[in-house]
Amino acid sequence: MIGLIIRRLFQLLFLLLGISFLVFMSMHLAPGDPAQIIAGPTASSSDLEAIREDLGLNKPVMVQYVDYLGSILQGDFGYSYQTNQSVSEAILTRFPTTVKLATASMILAIIIGIVAGMISAMRQNSWIDVSSTTISLAGVSIPNFWLGTMLILLFSVNLQWLPVGGLTEPWYTVEGIKELILPAITLGTASAALITRMARSSMLEVIQSDYVRTARAKGVKRHSITWVHALRNAMIPVITIIGINFGSLLGGTIITEQVFAINGIGRLMIDAIAARDFPVVQATVLLVAGIFVVVNLIVDIIYAIIDPRISYE
């Protein structure tokens, strides 16, 4: 197990190197000049030249990349072109907000998805199953920018139960939870729907298995067959889906943060892309990629814990 963790963290380094190269190149090759954006449309060419000189943008791209790598290895992610704030600082102030949003959405999605999927499977073809299958199909299909807007319209504008946006209060306060509800639902719905569908089909397969029949033949009670014998086996494919889905969830934070005016990493990234703020874009993409890899490493570790047949030695 420790071997696996070391191996995967080592792979992570190479992965981040590759991602940094791709992001660096795509930003530099994309149209749009950061100097122009910083200086505004009326700037003279000598002003632009001075800005480029100042930011190191007049050097050959490969030289810029090597310089960039050198500084990030020292923990220096540079300064934002727009605000002159240190990139690390900008990320650190916004990161907890995104973590809060993503974690809340994921927990919501996992709980709803597993419970709904299990109940659906246990009562296959009942009205509960049919409605949960229909709702989850809708959940997968609804784009989250639309869902977010509709939720705001209903719960914030019309009913005025919940705030329109922002995510600034601590999560353990009533205000903090109220703020979190709509964005977490918006971001978590698609994942919840996907997990429901996976949990349902996986559970249906497991309850028809021989070992569940053996458990029944031993006189094990129905609820402990479901929640002990079947659940653990049914979770194996569900966990894979959760890991893979975490990537799209992170992508979803960009839109959700935009809709709910939340100052998180997603919004930072969008603003930086629009402004050709290279250092910020590169650092945020690296961070998101790193998180995705680490989450999937955790998924692999959970695998080995719940399924004794999986060994990484």
Next chain:
Amino acid sequence: MEELLKVDNLVTQFRTPKGKLSALREVSFSVDKGETLCIVGESGSGKSITSLSIMGLLPSNGEVSDGSIQFKNTELVGKSERELERLRGNEMSMIFQDPMTALNPVFTIGYQLCEPLMIHKKLSKKEAIHESIELLTKVGIPNPSEKLKNYPHELSGGMRQRVMIAMAFACEPSLLIADEPTTALDVTIQAQILDLIYDLKEQIGMGVIFVTHDMGVVAEIADKVMVMYAGEVVEVGDVETLFNDPQHPYTKGLLAAVPNVDDKDQSLNTIEGSAPSLDEPINGCPFHPRCPFVMESCKVEKPPLFKVSDYQESKCWLQEESANDKSTVTS
């Protein structure tokens, strides 16, 4: 002898897109205390469905729609799931065909073996572990206390079937149903497992229903044999009578299909055709399309179970005459 199980006119049906199909049609038999009944027949003849109906373990689309199953003089048909849970693994238990899939892959042998002991005998975890070690020793598993910590995938097929047997015997049931317990095992292991079941049965004195399609196994262990075809009982008799003097053409065919190693020139006998599927409507005797002795009456009317002797009953019109002076068992 004391009657342990009495199955009477059992009808089991499955809900399918084609409508309700009967997998068992008026199956009747009984098992006495200490008796071994072998159920034989081709795949799809209803052997396993009979066992699952008794245990109350039918798949979700199946149900016992008529008839009765009396176990120790109490009716099982219509009992709630909760009442059946109290019997299963305790008063009656079952061993399945494939030990590779019958154990839960994510729990240790110890956990799975302790479960029935803790549920039915209300043992503490410590007592259950102690008892489990004894059970594993009884079924011939070396290093039992070590094996308790193993997961199913760490054991061989034969070892896993021994664990299944230990589980089935844990609460010393009065009735054991073994559904082809040796089919998935090597021949050498098969004999060991049969011996093991036989020994344990003798120790506890329970009734056994042994489902198999291996006539060799039947000859070795059965007291009584029941031959099934297309969801019906076609012949019942004690093992010697049935092997020496089979009455039903299907039983004769089954026995003739057993290869004889002494006769190298013998061509392998088969029964022409195949068993009808569940949704095929059957007129008359279900075996008549394959029967070498078919008569006109076979195509029109289904024969009742004729009493051939005190030890043998057969569902064939050929036995009508010999049974004429005796009363028919069912009509």
